[in-house]
Amino acid sequence: MEKQNYNYAIVRSFVVWSMIWGLVAVLVGVIVSFQMVEPGLNFPPYLTFGRLRPIHTNAGIYGWAVGVIFATFLYIVQRLCKTPLWSDKLAKFQLYFFNATIIASAVTLLLGYTTSKEYHEMEWPIDVMIIILWVVFGLNIIMTILKRKDEQMYISLWYMMAAIIGVAILFVVNSAAMPVSLFKSYSAYAGTNDANVEWWFGHNAVAMALTAPPLAMFYYFLPKSTGVPIYSHRLSIIAFWSLIFMYLWTGAHHLLWTPIPDWIQTLAMGFSVMLIAPSWGSVFNGYLSMNGQWHQMRENYLVKFLILGITFYGLQTLQGPMQAIRTFSAFIHYTDWVPAHIHMGTMGWVSMICFASIYFMVPRIWNREIYSIPLANLQFWLILVGQLIWSISLWVAGVLQAGMWNAMNSDGSLTYTFMETMVEMYPYWWARAFGGIIYLFGLVVFIYNLYMTVKKGEPTAVTTATAEGRV
Amino acid sequence: MDLASFVYLGVTFGLFVIFALIVIRTYNKKNKDKGEVAKYNMLDDD
Numbered sequence: 207m208e209k210q211n212y213n214y215a216i217v218r219s220f221v222v223w224s225m226i227w228g229l230v231a232v233l234v235g236v237i238v239s240f241q242m243v244e245p246g247l248n249f250p251p252y253l254t255f256g257r258l259r260p261i262h263t264n265a266g267i268y269g270w271a272v273g274v275i276f277a278t279f280l281y282i283v284q285r286l287c288k289t290p291l292w293s294d295k296l297a298k299f300q301l302y303f304f305n306a307t308i309i310a311s312a313v314t315l316l317l318g319y320t321t322s323k324e325y326h327e328m329e330w331p332i333d334v335m336i337i338i339l340w341v342v343f344g345l346n347i348i349m350t351i352l353k354r355k356d357e358q359m360y361i362s363l364w365y366m367m368a369a370i371i372g373v374a375i376l377f378v379v380n381s382a383a384m385p386v387s388l389f390k391s392y393s394a395y396a397g398t399n400d401a402n403v404e405w406w407f408g409h410n411a412v413a414m415a416l417t418a419p420p421l422a423m424f425y426y427f428l429p430k431s432t433g434v435p436i437y438s439h440r441l442s443i444i445a446f447w448s449l450i451f452m453y454l455w456t457g458a459h460h461l462l463w464t465p466i467p468d469w470i471q472t473l474a475m476g477f478s479v480m481l482i483a484p485s486w487g488s489v490f491n492g493y494l495s496m497n498g499q500w501h502q503m504r505e506n507y508l509v510k511f512l513i514l515g516i517t518f519y520g521l522q523t524l525q526g527p528m529q530a531i532r533t534f535s536a537f538i539h540y541t542d543w544v545p546a547h548i549h550m551g552t553m554g555w556v557s558m559i560c561f562a563s564i565y566f567m568v569p570r571i572w573n574r575e576i577y578s579i580p581l582a583n584l585q586f587w588l589i590l591v592g593q594l595i596w597s598i599s600l601w602v603a604g605v606l607q608a609g610m611w612n613a614m615n616s617d618g619s620l621t622y623t624f625m626e627t628m629v630e631m632y633p634y635w636w637a638r639a640f641g642g643i644i645y646l647f648g649l650v651v652f653i654y655n656l657y658m659t660v661k662k663g664e665p666t667a668v669t670t671a672t673a674e675g676r677v
Numbered sequence: 678m679d680l681a682s683f684v685y686l687g688v689t690f691g692l693f694v695i696f697a698l699i700v701i702r703t704y705n706k707k708n709k710d711k712g713e714v715a716k717y718n719m720l721d722d723d
Contacts, residue, residue, distance in 0.1 A: 285722040286719060286722060288722060356715070356718050358711070358714055358715045358718070359715065360715040360716070360718070360719045361715070361716075362719075426719070429716070429719065429720060430719075430720070433720075435716040435717055435719070435720060436716050438713070438716075439712055439713045439714075439715050439716040440703050440704065440708075440709075440712040440713065443699075443703050443712070444699075444700055444703055444704075447696055447699045447700070448696065448700075451692055451693065451695075451696040455689065467682070469678065469682060470685075473685075473686075473689070
């Protein structure tokens with residue numbers, strides 16, 4: 207095979223910066239979890255829950271997840287297309303602009319500038335920066351795909367293109383606003399239309415930023431880690447197109463029992479339930495790819511991350527449609543059940559896949575053996591236990607909260623005051639903060655392991671079993 | 678239901694037809710071998 211001069215320097219930079227922003231996201235997450243149980247930890251005006259919470263979510267989505275998306279896409283596209291990046295200069299510009307955008311976002315959110323739209327809080331100048339960043343990134347990936355050596359595209363490339371196009375459409379439409387000053391704008395939509403567009407964006411950001419890219423990574427790194435191909439490429443293609451077809455109609459399930467038209471709510475509910483099929487198409491494809499390879503769950507730490515990750519994806523995509531059903535939504539919506547659902551997705555599914563992807567790439571892009579596989583295994587258990595404590599405690603809290611909110615006396619009055627329901631939440635909120643600390647510790651172990659890999663790891667021939675995750 | 682809702686549902690149905698055609702094409706017997714080539718090629722990118 208012709209030796210290609212791949213650009214790994216840019217992948218290395220994105221790996222480092224994504225880990226930095228990931229650490230910020232989890233650290234701020236732990237801080238806000240303590241602010242919930244100890245209000246004295248709020249320090250107005252900047253370090254309050256209201257200002258730190260969007261920094262936690264945006265650092266997690268745009269810093270950590272999108273940072274890993276940039277790193278892995280720039281790596282995978284070169285490998286699968288067997289050709290270097292279309293433009294190294296564009297990739298370098300993307301790196302600097304990415305960090306400038308994240309810093310600008312964090313600073314303005316701390317200063318209290320916000321659109322108040324969840325996951326889209328940044329004001330219009332930063333929206334413009336994000337659009338420039340995404341166009342630069344998308345152009346480089348798509349142009350690289352166009353000059354690929356193989357005619358047929360592997361499934362990861364399909365998911366990558368969907369993510370690039372999907373995020374671009376969602377973000378531009380939801381960004382439409384009328385600026386009235388440098389840091390203040392008003393949405394182009396009003397009332398229920400605004401809410402509908404916001405959750406069309408919000409839920410599909412989950413699809414195009416936190417589902418399609420991790421699936422691209424999973425489909426690439428699982429067979430590369432096990433050494434055997436995926437079970438069925440055709441099944442992956444069908445799952446891809448059905449996911450694309452169904453996902454974009456589901457956003458309105460965030461608005462059940464609200465004044466948006468009833469038929470839109472019903473359509474969103476129906477499509478949300480149908481979405482189980484493509485999601486589990488990928489889950490089964492992952493499981494069936496392990497036929498004859500299940501012993502690697504013991505021997506290969508990368509497989510553990512990847513299979514647990516896809517398992518959480520499967521659980522997430524059963525729980526999500528269940529929540530989208532009107533009757534169940536009426537019970538759990540606005541309770542602590544919902545953040546537990548989201549964190550199973552982010553800490554369990556997305557981050558598990560991101561950790562595995564970085565563990566796979568680092569020996570290859572730095573040409574170093576992983577410093578310590580026992581540390582990688584320790585990290586696996588820390589993030590798994592931390593996430594489970596986080597999610598399970600808040601699922602219990604959510605059910606309790608919903609039960610108390612709905613409890614009525616025989617005369618029709620509420621049994622509990624709102625404050626009484628809040629007091630009942632404290633043990634669960636402590637458990638969440640504790641789970642967050644365990645997860646944070648796992649992340650620190652991850653960063654230490656990779657730091658030591660780069661600093662002291664033995665030079666490696668990257669095709670050895672150890673580099674692929676096998677002991 | 679007003680005109681806008683019929684357009685909304687019409688677009689949905691149109692996309693469903695496209696999706697159905699993709700399924701038929703992908704699982705057409707003639708494309709069976711071709712459809713699985715990529716999963717082997719991707720292992721050979723080192």
